[in-house]
Structure formats: C-alpha cells, structure tokens
Amino acid sequence: MAVPSTITFKFSILLIILFSFEARETIAISLTEKVTITNNVTDPTPKTITFNCKSKDDDLGVHTLMFGEIYRFSFRPKILYPIVHPTVFSCSFTWLGNPHRHYFDIYDQSRDRCFHCNWKINLNGGCLNGDKCRPWKSVQLMDA
Structure with missing residues (x-):
C-alpha cells in the first residue's frame, strides 16, 4: 500500500x-433578494413620488421617482429565519398634492416568496409582480 x-x-x-x-x-x-419599485401613482395625473426604505439594519436613503421610473435594491435576508426575526424593509411614500405619508412593507421575509419582487406603487398601495395587490400598511397626515 x-x-x-x-x-x-x-x-x-x-x-x-x-x-x-x-x-x-x-x-x-x-440567497440575494432583489426588489424593484415602479412609480405608478396617478392622482388623477401622474405624480412624482418621494420615498425612504429602511430595515432594522439598513436605511436606503431618500429617493425620488417620476411616473414610470424604477428603483432597485438588493440584500441578503436573514438565513436563520424563523429562529430570528424576519428581514423587513418598510417604506414611506409621499407626493405633491397629497398631505399624507403612506407606509408600506416593500419586503417581508415571512410574507414574500420571491427572489425578485417587482412592486408597482399606486394610489391604493402596491401590487407585487403585477397581480398581488396590497393596501397601504398605514397612512398619516404630515405636519404642515
């Protein structure tokens, strides 16, 4: 041998x-997840939206999208979920002519089952991949 x-x-x-x-x-x-946000807000004419998305660990900053424009980001969700809290990215949206700030969870690891989540934001909330529409999580009157 x-x-x-x-x-x-x-x-x-x-x-x-x-x-x-x-x-x-x-x-x-x-294991990288991707999120696309498309501005589809018309109130009654197309609007430019301003938004800020955050998770517990990351703040993606303030962004502005004209009607039809898109914003993309990617991240790695928590591998140990459901042992640890799920990865959640919450966004707040505003647009001229509307005195409210609209809140929406653009990604929730316990809810979303997509590796590329395409959200179209509209007057009533958001639609995932063109068919699963969800209302705003909450709406608050902004300070004057």
Missing part, C-alpha cells in the same frame, strides 16, 4: 479549502 506524500496531502487540503470558499460565495449570491 502506497503512502501519500505530504505534498499531495497538503495540496488536497488546500483544494478542499478553496472549493469551500467558492461554494460559500456561490450560496451567498444565490
């Missing part, structure tokens, strides 16, 4: 380590 040389053994260990890191990166990329 032949005894493997120490060089062959070390090279095998190195290959295993390299493949492990490559597999970890591939799995991490495949």
